[in-house]
Amino acid sequence: xxxxxxxxxxxxxxxxxxxxxxxxxxxxxxxxxxxxxxxxxxxxxxxxxxxxxxxxxxxxxxxxxxxxxxxxxxxxxxxxxxxxxxxxxxxxxxxxxxxxxxxxxxxxxxxxxx
Amino acid sequence: xxxxxxxxxxxxxxxxxxxxxxxxxxxxxxxxxxxxxxxxxxxxxxxxxxxxxxxxxxxxxxxxxxxxxxxxxxxxxxxxxxxxxxxxxxxxxxxxxxxxxxxxxxx
Numbered sequence: 314x315x316x317x318x319x320x321x322x323x324x325x326x327x328x329x330x331x332x333x334x335x336x337x338x339x340x341x342x343x344x345x346x347x348x349x350x351x352x353x354x355x356x357x358x359x360x361x362x363x364x365x366x367x368x369x370x371x372x373x374x375x376x377x378x379x380x381x382x383x384x385x386x387x388x389x390x391x392x393x394x395x396x397x398x399x400x401x402x403x404x405x406x407x408x409x410x411x412x413x414x415x416x417x418x419x420x421x422x423x424x425x426x427x
Numbered sequence: 428x429x430x431x432x433x434x435x436x437x438x439x440x441x442x443x444x445x446x447x448x449x450x451x452x453x454x455x456x457x458x459x460x461x462x463x464x465x466x467x468x469x470x471x472x473x474x475x476x477x478x479x480x481x482x483x484x485x486x487x488x489x490x491x492x493x494x495x496x497x498x499x500x501x502x503x504x505x506x507x508x509x510x511x512x513x514x515x516x517x518x519x520x521x522x523x524x525x526x527x528x529x530x531x532x533x534x
């Protein structure tokens with residue numbers, strides 16, 4: 314089946330630093346990638362949708378200057394949390410889709426900002 | 428804006444029992460997907476339903492899509508501890524997720 318790799322799985326950083334999370338589709342070309350945020354015991358909240366070669370579309374309330382998304386190729390999208398603060402600590406999950414196919418999810422990145 | 432609701436929010440049952448969880452939308456689904464998520468991992472797709480009235484079976488799991496394509500149910504027969512997890516429904520077009528049902532199956 315389709316595989317999406319997300320890296321790193323865990324990261325701890327100091328407040329004020331930036332963190333980059335990578336999402337790769339390993340065996341298919343992902344025309345669209347999605348970034349979600351999930352708080353403990355809650356559902357996934359869609360942050361943004363990115364299409365290869367174009368700017369990401371952010372959901373209402375998500376700061377595009379704080380959560381930078383780059384979808385440079387059909388197999389790689391990155392999310393950079395800039396100037397991270399403790400309230401940015403969360404579980405970030407990416408998913409990838411090839412057109413109208415089902416979503417394939419990465420295993421998530423647990424970010425802890427100290 | 429489409430709103431998805433899921434019920435119950437939490438469910439704790441004994442091994443061997445049957446259960447049904449529900450997903451409802453404020454608008455018509457183009458297609459609906461059910462996922463299961465275990466702690467610390469990404470969601471895993473269980474099924475996609477497209478046609479109103481459709482029923483799909485996956486071993487002990489039975490998925491129904493409402494005739495009007497605004498609701499769906501997931502029925503688990505003879506639940507096992509391995510079924511424990513967060514069950515999420517999602518719109519297959521805009522990939523918005525419901526709040527989920529957290530299922531715990533006790534041995």
